[in-house]
Amino acid sequence: TQLLEQSPQFLSIQEGENLTVYCNSSSVFSSLQWYRQEPGEGPVLLVTVVTGGEVKKLKRLTFQFGDARKDSSLHITAAQPGDTGLYLCAGEDSGYALNFGKGTSLLVTP
């Protein structure tokens, strides 16, 4: 199993602040996905990155895949309370399985 380490584990910020969370591994992944999970619900896919160095934007969220395809980051600009949730990264393994990190729990207060 390829391990994914996410940091920080917890993050509490005020509305309007910027933040970056990280997802690191010693293994190379063919693709990496970011999910957001809200309390009482299952994870929901935000984005998939495939190419080393790839950058994808989803409104105020910017995702980057490392050049070596071993790490990724998620940057949120001007965070809002609606961004609160658990952010999970997952690396594709064996073409079907996903290895998940433990997640970054984000709290954005008004």
Added chain:
Amino acid sequence: DAGVIQSPRHEVTEMGQEVTLRCKPISGHNSLFWYRQTMMRGLELLIYFNNNVPIDDSGMPEDRFSAKMPNASFSTLKIQPSEPRDSAVYFCASSSGGLPLHFGNGTRLTVT
């Protein structure tokens, strides 16, 4: 699209009892996954079915756990006998030919 449907949403049972969790995947999806989520270990893949056939059950913790998929629209995960360390949120997810995964809202299992 109703999404992946899991039942029950919450289950509280005593140690030693049998527990059955149920999942209805999204219609047309041919892959089904059972995951378990805990604070300590995060999301762990338990078993993967493709076209109703178990392909990878290496994540099933021990013989107390079993999973079936009798048809394309239904799967069960059974724990017998249950133990307190089985307490977790169990997620079912489905997909069409690989990724991405579509998760249900989970079953929160508490074993006392």
